[in-house]
Amino acid sequence: MDEALVHIDRFRMDFGDNTVISDLSFDVRRGETFGFLGSNGSGKTTTIRALLGIYRPTSGTLHINGKPFSPENGSRLGYLPEERGLYKKEPVIDIMTYFGRLKGMDRNAAKAWSLSYLDRVALGDKSSLQLDKLSGGQQQKIQLGVTIMNDPELLILDEPTKGFDPVNRRLLMDIIADQKTAGATVVMITHQMEEVERLCDRVLLLKNGTTEAYGTVDEVQNRYGGRIVRLKYSGRIPPSPAYEISLVEQNYAELVLTTDVDESNILRQLLDAGVTVRGFEVTKVSLDDVFLRVYGDQNVAYQRELSGV
Numbered sequence: 001m002d003e004a005l006v007h008i009d010r011f012r013m014d015f016g017d018n019t020v021i022s023d024l025s026f027d028v029r030r031g032e033t034f035g036f037l038g039s040n041g042s043g044k045t046t047t048i049r050a051l052l053g054i055y056r057p058t059s060g061t062l063h064i065n066g067k068p069f070s071p072e073n074g075s076r077l078g079y080l081p082e083e084r085g086l087y088k089k090e091p092v093i094d095i096m097t098y099f100g101r102l103k104g105m106d107r108n109a110a111k112a113w114s115l116s117y118l119d120r121v122a123l124g125d126k127s128s129l130q131l132d133k134l135s136g137g138q139q140q141k142i143q144l145g146v147t148i149m150n151d152p153e154l155l156i157l158d159e160p161t162k163g164f165d166p167v168n169r170r171l172l173m174d175i176i177a178d179q180k181t182a183g184a185t186v187v188m189i190t191h192q193m194e195e196v197e198r199l200c201d202r203v204l205l206l207k208n209g210t211t212e213a214y215g216t217v218d219e220v221q222n223r224y225g226g227r228i229v230r231l232k233y234s235g236r237i238p239p240s241p242a243y244e245i246s247l248v249e250q251n252y253a254e255l256v257l258t259t260d261v262d263e264s265n266i267l268r269q270l271l272d273a274g275v276t277v278r279g280f281e282v283t284k285v286s287l288d289d290v291f292l293r294v295y296g297d298q299n300v301a302y303q304r305e306l307s308g309v
């Protein structure tokens with residue numbers, strides 16, 4: 001059985017002379033939560049729009065369930081687009097019930113589901129208010145609710161927690177995790193790496209129109225160095241084959257260790273070079289670190305130049 005629910009092969013997307021995606025291939029497996037990551041403007045939303053038939057690809061194959069997406073075969077799709085927007089002048093419960101009906105639920109089931117969702121997201125007292133009387137974050141909760149109604153088989157979420165405070169972000173992540181537990185395949189675009197670490201099974205990092213890294217979160221972390229030294233120091237850090245300097249500020253630096261190096265040797269090397277070490281902590285590389293390494297090259301080069309490393 002083909003376990004890929006989403007299959008993208010040699011996708012290219014040009015807008016006039018501007019090639020946004022040059023060559024992109026990946027699969028999203030049934031039941032997994034997939035993080036589709038990249039810096040601003042790298043082409044994530046464009047890829048999703050091409051997958052959903054909103055944009056016509058310049059070339060390549062973009063399939064859901066073995067065929068190009070069309071609304072007729074996509075009733076079990078839940079898509080939270082980057083640009084939010086629902087009918088703002090209607091009461092919340094009417095909007096939600098309406099969408100439930102569109103997704104094939106009967107009116108009573110749609111209404112009951114909506115009321116229980118509103119309770120869960122602490123909006124139980126807002127059900128009869130007009131949507132535009134809710135705050136921006138509250139409106140986003142309604143839009144996520146509408147997206148996950150009727151248990152979609154495939155959920156595509158474009159920055160689902162954008163603009164949420166930490167408590168509500170946690171709540172939304174719990175809701176997404178529940179969808180995953182219920183069997184949904186989830187594709188998530190996010191800039192929040194702690195969300196990726198918590199929710200995603202596999203990730204793809206998009207850079208310069210193609211794949212920079214693709215695999216499980218662990219595989220990607222290991223590819224960019226499994227361990228990192230967070231160093232509080234003064235002096236000049238010597239270059240060494242035992243590490244790569246990924247970040248350097250006034251009195252703080254991060255050194256990504258070559259995989260099998262003994263960290264006590266690094267400390268010795270620094271001390272021998274006359275570096276004053278005030279803090280030396282070895283941790284596993286976080287996805288945030290990976291993201292900074294992949295997309296922060298210009299900034300790092302600039303910082304290095306500043307501190308003469």
Ligand SMILES: Nc1ncnc2c1ncn2[C@@H]1O[C@H](COP(=O)(O)OP(=O)(O)OP(=O)(O)O)[C@@H](O)[C@H]1O
Pocket residue numbers: 015020038039040041042043044045046047082
């Ligand atoms: N319809 C369009 N016409 C011309 N250019 C477009 C169009 N849609 C997207 N682009 C360009 O494609 C590039 C990628 O945009 P996209 O929205 O896919 O990025 P993204 O990775 O989702 O970014 P972000 O993280 O900032 O949301 C941008 O340079 C954008 O200007």
